[in-house]
Amino acid sequence: MMDDDTTDADFLSPDQLQSLLPGFRLDAKPLSSTAMSRVYLASDTRLHDRKVVVKIMAAYLAELPGFRKRFLREIELMAELEHPHIMYIIAAARNQDRPLYFVMPRAETDLKARLADGALDPQETARVITQVASALDFAHDRGVFHRDVKPANVLFGTGGHVYLSDFGVAKHAAGEDLTRAGDSIGTRRYTAPEVYSASRAKDSEAKPDGPLDRFGDVYSLGAVLFHCLTGKRPFDEADDMTVAELHRKGVVPRIAEVRPDLPAAFDAIAAKAMSSEPELRYATCGELAEAFSKAVARSEAETVVGRDAGERAARVDRTGGDAAAGAGRGGDYRKAGGGRRSPGLAVAALVAGLLAGGALSYLAFGADAGTSAQGGVVEGSVDPTVEPVTGDDQAHRAPVVGECLTADEDYVVVACDSEAAAQRVYRIVTDPEDPNPEQPKHNDAAFEVCGSDASVEYAYRYSDSALREGREWNPDTDRIYYVICVQEP
Incomplete structure (x- = not known):
């Protein structure tokens, strides 16, 4: 599935990639494509044709120091964050290699594809949110903030095991913020407004820093929670300009408007996580996941008691x-x-x-x-x-x-x-x-x-x-x- 309007001229051809990556047999067509990279399904010919995924940076961007540095840092962060729910790297390019790439295990599907079939039930939603929250808090405790948590970056392995992936726009508290002035960070409907427009701000007050960075990922996890329960993105019917205006007004999407059959507690939890005021959100992603899991358990208990x-x-x-x-x-x-x-x-x-x-x-x-x-x-x-x-x-x-x-x-x-x-x-x-x-x-x-x-x-x-x-x-x-x-x- 192609994510934007990139052309084949922006990337090396499959034959060129195959000659440069002799250990991997790539599918003819990419699984996904953005302006920065393409993702291919592949087989690791050196390991009994193990099924893998290869992410390759656009050839023209690999020649630009800033973009090259960002891609290499994504490799570094994913290699550094060893956690059961963070996608790990099997192999990767070194600093001077061409092309720039890294290899990950192949996931069975992702949350975006799952939600294309409709909302998840509350129990499954709680399982997903809890696993993603565990990954995010682990990264936060090590000074890494994802900044692009969304369904497409939540992958499922065997047995429903969840992995958080794509640290391409992540920020390290101890390192340089590689986002260029004027860039948008993350994805509009899932990214906290203060994060999405942080690089556009001329003063530091509008830019999260230190503990406030956590709250941006809390917002995104709340947006994913909303999508899981409703089957729709937050502000799904609005265009980007309208979403920006709703953010400025502090409007929070309501689960009850889409799913009035769900308990009011679910709506309150998502609304708190997606508050326009960062300090009013949950202090950690784990707190959000715990609050929602308890609400689901209470709902189940009431049903069981009434059996x-x-x-x-x-x-x-x-x-x-x-x-x-x-x-x-x-x-x-x-x-x-x-x-x-x-x-x-x-x-x-x-x-x-x-x-x-x-x-x-x-x-x-x-x-x-x-x-x-x-x-x-x-x-x-x-x-x-x-x-x-x-x-x-x-x-x-x-x-x-x-x-x-x-x-x-x-x-x-x-x-x-x-x-x-x-x-x-x-x-x-x-x-x-x-x-x-x-x-x-x-x-x-x-x-x-x-x-x-x-x-x-x-x-x-x-x-x-x-x-x-x-x-x-x-x-x-x-x-x-x-x-x-x-x-x-």
Whole structure:
């Protein structure tokens, strides 16, 4: 795939390259091409035709000292940064060699190609971002700042192993910045505005230096995160001039505008990483990756806690709901069998494990998404904490699995060993399937969620879009936000 309008005259012919690089058999056509270099798939004939990639500098640029120096420094940096997630060099030209080239292992694909098929799921995104963050922080700790983190420079080896590549515009804190005055650094939609235009600035104030250099790569990693989750580049519909103006105004692209189904926490994390103010971003790429991984884990935990007796996983509710706004008991106490039992052992063990690992997120159902309800924590907020109630204490907030409620219509959480405890929450399913939309009180939906086992005796509470808006249920347009299953403690 050709990246720009370079011509064959700018580069040595395949026959010339083959004669100058006798140890490698190059494919006839380049894999990619820029104004500075071409990349060829090749076989290492000296090592049983091992599949490799050869990057070769444009012949005319190799004669220019500045460009030559930059290419050689890329070789030096990649050789210096020995890290599991930084692409490494197998062979390379020496200072006076013609042509200038280096050889890397062949990757299976890159993130740009993967994203051409659409967005990644949050779990895969977390794996990619974590590996790239590890590479970037390693480089940063050694004074190297990449400055061109983008999907095309994120490569995949076997088993999904991620490599960060292309240090062509990287900056070394202890070395000379080889970017020429007037050049743009990086790629517009992935590069922090203060980095992209740094070489154009006439004064040093607009140019990141020292610790601030880290923040530029944090921005780029946030932009890659945005692309992974949405399947689109940041500011994808805008032209370059518009993007520059949006940057000047401090506008941050929003995941919710493209993927409103994703948790609000994802949007907040990407927005922080891509803040127009460098100091407001995450301090390191690792902090960004950790925040996103925790948000994904919380989303998964909420789904698992809401699983219906080991059957299908419930979809995570993206709206926030509104128990405190008037969603009370579902109005139906269904007795599925003559016996009565405590919450299922599988659910209890699951909850205990989640609590032990600190992974259980507290669901709250505020009147509006992004707000809290009576001290509860809205799904998607960062690092939710809800103190457990003890003794005679009470809390007016959303419950979680394993907690106890009073018999009141509102959610009043109490200690399970207190006299006020009337119902123990044993299951919460968000956005459940509705097998009978004609039922305003969702009896059949609650039966599937709470009482498919004949030995279970339960009551349920629910919230839906009609309750939140204070009107009658419309089976054609309304939806159930959640069902909470309760039993006597």
